[in-house]
Amino acid sequence: MKxxxxxxxxxxxxxxxxxxxxIRELFIEKFANPVLAKEDDSAVLEVxxxxxxxxxxxxxxxxxFFPGGDIGRLAVCGTVNDLATxxxxxxxxxxxxxxxxxxxxxxxxxxxxSMVEAAAEAWVTIVTGDTxxxxxxxxxxLFINTAGIGAVPEGVVLSGANLKVGDKIILSGTxxxxxxxxxxxxxxxxxxxxxxxxxxxxxxxxxxxxxxAKSVRALRDPTRGGLxxxxxxxxxxSKVGIEIDEAAVPIKPEVMAACEMLGYDPFHVANExxxxxxxxxxxxxxxxxxxxxxxxxxxxxxxGKVTAGPPGxxxxxxxxGSTRILDMLVGEQLPRIC
Amino acid sequence: MKxxxxxxxxxxxxxxxxxxxxIRELFIEKFANPVLAKEDDSAVLEVxxxxxxxxxxxxxxxxxFFPGGDIGRLAVCGTVNDLATxxxxxxxxxxxxxxxxxxxxxxxxxxxxSMVEAAAEAWVTIVTGDTxxxxxxxxxxLFINTAGIGAVPEGVVLSGANLKVGDKIILSGTxxxxxxxxxxxxxxxxxxxxxxxxxxxxxxxxxxxxxxAKSVRALRDPTRGGLxxxxxxxxxxSKVGIEIDEAAVPIKPEVMAACEMLGYDPFHVANExxxxxxxxxxxxxxxxxxxxxxxxxxxxxxxGKVTAGPPGxxxxxxxxGSTRILDMLVGEQLPRIC
Numbered sequence: 001m002k003x004x005x006x007x008x009x010x011x012x013x014x015x016x017x018x019x020x021x022x023i024r025e026l027f028i029e030k031f032a033n034p035v036l037a038k039e040d041d042s043a044v045l046e047v048x049x050x051x052x053x054x055x056x057x058x059x060x061x062x063x064x065f066f067p068g069g070d071i072g073r074l075a076v077c078g079t080v081n082d083l084a085t086x087x088x089x090x091x092x093x094x095x096x097x098x099x100x101x102x103x104x105x106x107x108x109x110x111x112x113x114s115m116v117e118a119a120a121e122a123w124v125t126i127v128t129g130d131t132x133x134x135x136x137x138x139x140x141x142l143f144i145n146t147a148g149i150g151a152v153p154e155g156v157v158l159s160g161a162n163l164k165v166g167d168k169i170i171l172s173g174t175x176x177x178x179x180x181x182x183x184x185x186x187x188x189x190x191x192x193x194x195x196x197x198x199x200x201x202x203x204x205x206x207x208x209x210x211x212x213a214k215s216v217r218a219l220r221d222p223t224r225g226g227l228x229x230x231x232x233x234x235x236x237x238s239k240v241g242i243e244i245d246e247a248a249v250p251i252k253p254e255v256m257a258a259c260e261m262l263g264y265d266p267f268h269v270a271n272e273x274x275x276x277x278x279x280x281x282x283x284x285x286x287x288x289x290x291x292x293x294x295x296x297x298x299x300x301x302x303x304g305k306v307t308a309g310p311p312g313x314x315x316x317x318x319x320x321g322s323t324r325i326l327d328m329l330v331g332e333q334l335p336r337i338c
Numbered sequence: 339m340k341x342x343x344x345x346x347x348x349x350x351x352x353x354x355x356x357x358x359x360x361i362r363e364l365f366i367e368k369f370a371n372p373v374l375a376k377e378d379d380s381a382v383l384e385v386x387x388x389x390x391x392x393x394x395x396x397x398x399x400x401x402x403f404f405p406g407g408d409i410g411r412l413a414v415c416g417t418v419n420d421l422a423t424x425x426x427x428x429x430x431x432x433x434x435x436x437x438x439x440x441x442x443x444x445x446x447x448x449x450x451x452s453m454v455e456a457a458a459e460a461w462v463t464i465v466t467g468d469t470x471x472x473x474x475x476x477x478x479x480l481f482i483n484t485a486g487i488g489a490v491p492e493g494v495v496l497s498g499a500n501l502k503v504g505d506k507i508i509l510s511g512t513x514x515x516x517x518x519x520x521x522x523x524x525x526x527x528x529x530x531x532x533x534x535x536x537x538x539x540x541x542x543x544x545x546x547x548x549x550x551a552k553s554v555r556a557l558r559d560p561t562r563g564g565l566x567x568x569x570x571x572x573x574x575x576s577k578v579g580i581e582i583d584e585a586a587v588p589i590k591p592e593v594m595a596a597c598e599m600l601g602y603d604p605f606h607v608a609n610e611x612x613x614x615x616x617x618x619x620x621x622x623x624x625x626x627x628x629x630x631x632x633x634x635x636x637x638x639x640x641x642g643k644v645t646a647g648p649p650g651x652x653x654x655x656x657x658x659g660s661t662r663i664l665d666m667l668v669g670e671q672l673p674r675i676c
Contacts, residue, residue: 009670015562015608016667020571039571040497041558042393042424044490049387055380056432056485057468060476086380094394096483098436130395130483134674138398138478145434145468147394147485152382159378220379224353233358233377270353329354332347336472 008103013133026105027129030112031119035127043127045092051152053088055079058096058145062336064111066185068177068197071144072114074272074338077201078223079148080122084203085219085275087158087210088150090122096130096145103142111142122201124148156210162217163238167306168284170277172205172291173198173299175227176255179269182337184258193254200273205294212290215280222276223338225329228267230276231314232328239311244304244326247319267316268329270337278306346441351471364443365467368450369457373465381465383430389490391426393417396434396483400674402449404523406515406535409482410452412610412676415539416561417486418460422541423557423613425496425548426488428460434468434483441480449480460539462486494548500555501576505644506622508615510543510629511536511637512588513565517607517675518596527600531592538611543632550628553618560614561676563667566605568614569652570666577649582642582664585657605654606667608675616644 003025011018028036035043059075069077076093083090095115099108119126180195202221210216222230227249235242251259251266259266273296279287284302291297307315314326341363349356366374373381397413414431421428433453437446457464518533540559548554560568565587573580589597589604597604611634617625622640629635645653652664 010673011668011670013562013673014667014670015564015567016606016669017665018668018670019563020666038497038499039575040424041420042391042426042486042488044424044426045390045392047385047387047390049385052383052385052390052487053380054383054430054432054487055466056434056483058434058436058470058483060436060470060472062476082379086378086382088380088382092392094392094485096394096396096434096485098396098398098481128393132396132398132481132674134398134478137475138400138674139481140472140476143436143470143477143481145394145396145483145485147432147434147483148380149390149392149487150380159376161376224351225357226353229353237377268354327355328358329352330349330356331354332349332352332356335348335351336470336476 008099010101010133031126033125053083053086053150055082056147060143067181069199070114072111073118073199075144075146076115076118077199079146080201081221083148083150084206085221087156088152090124090150090203092127092149093124094128094147098139098143099133100139101136158218160218160234160237163240163278163306165308166281167278168302169304171303172275172297174250174252176266176269178272179337180255180258195255198273200296205296208290213283213287215283217278219277223270226268228326229328235314236312241307241309242314243307244316246316248303250299250301346437348439348471369464371463391421391424391488393420394485398481398674405519407537408452410449411456411537413482413484414453414456415537417484418539419559421486421488422544425494426490428462428488428541430487431462431464432466432485436477436481437471438477438479439474496556498556498572498575501578501616501644503646504619505616506640507642509641510613510635512590514593514604514607516610518593520675533593536611538634543634546628551621551625553621555616557615561608564606566664567666573652574650579645579647580652581645582654584654586641588637588639
């Protein structure tokens, strides 16, 4: 890197010479691809006709680095996962950086390296971007927005409104890893076996699942608001009930211990490398087997089923045989988790 | 609006009930369209095959409201203009909000109203979005990212690398209005005739221009870094020289006066509703006439020409007959202008 400064200056966002140097020497160098290298205001991409998925997310996670990931990995994986769970094959990402004056260039470089690595793993290309610098105190370190474009293969129609009574609910792995990893790091909690974020791109897992099972009704990654919020969204959109068997939900002991200590409900804690699949009952076993063969689905489990109702109601069957309503998160338990 | 709170709470970004209420009662209500109303993680759009333009920008302008515009109008127009100056017909926008806890909901609503109005004027639809809330002091009020998708018509190939010796440089209107309007408002300067931001969507102007003149080589909107930075980008990319006739560059008297008082060079000040067109010499008159007939091109002027070089060099001919090199902005003169 030929940039001489150690930290980001306001002038790096000026539109002038320093910004051009930063973009060329750092962003274009790292994200190396011919579209970005043109330095035009828009990327121009060849696409085939059909259905395109388009999504966006801004990442404001604090701290920027945490066990198992960082804001860069999150910014790529989160948007890839929003595309993948729509049934799309993620293709292109944009990135918009808001940098607080004074951020160390070494930190920025580490974040970019992490984005490059995650983009390579997810087979997506970062084709266009923007950098803004705000004065010290105007933002907290670094925020990253990514928007993404993917192609939806013919015949794939996934929607939270498609659930049918009798369908099975499959969770791709353990619950709450990301949220507990971030909050533990931020608050300085020291556990003997600390939680690791699950931040990962799920498009490979989704592709395997969709080719193995035709009756996939809906996919979603339970990020902010956790599994409970996603299930409530599904139940409301499809006007069905959902029944979850608490004992079947995989949760790591260290995450469960942290949740109990800190007073969090793991069903409300954010995940960044998990998905919920709703699949026709007949195909549920093959869907589960397919997911378990994938690196990011090894702990997949059938955790419940779709019921006739009451519509919009999510019920949790506890191990002792009682039931409770699993509501959407009300209020805020973990700000700046993604 | 059924939201009971007066200000944005951290819980409005939680992924839970309050966030769903905010999204439904405010964002989906305002941006009313069937794609957004599905509340899926990605918008799924039908597109025809061909070339797609894709761009992103984050807006961190301070203050949020200024004479002639606000952050909402800017966030729509800026991204529309990046698409339009690539030769694309802007179609769809995403929006990502970072909101500081405590922002008044009335302010947020005014910004959204302004986005709705600008999107209607530009014929674009806001199809997907994201909202993050950070704690007080974690961000300064409100940042908005918009990414945009447009379709590039067959045969349209615009690039800053396409300039040919002899081409004319056309500027669509007066220089520096946006930057001076924002800085004057921010610093509380009171001028007898205050500058007004030119923030406007330029896709209509671009469409008219492209249908009137086939020899348009490149278009760009001179935002951060101003006209000087854009011309330097063009000259470098095309390995040509550019000669600008200072007397031909339209600048409003109030903007010129403010620049002189505040020590700014109008060639470095940001514009948000202007474009530079490089057009073959033969078609320059018809291009100019076409632009002048458009609301946002009334003050268009031919301000210079492409020369053999030295390559990458932009020369300004002053009214008294001398010449000076018009360099890219070095350092930062106007932070948080867009």
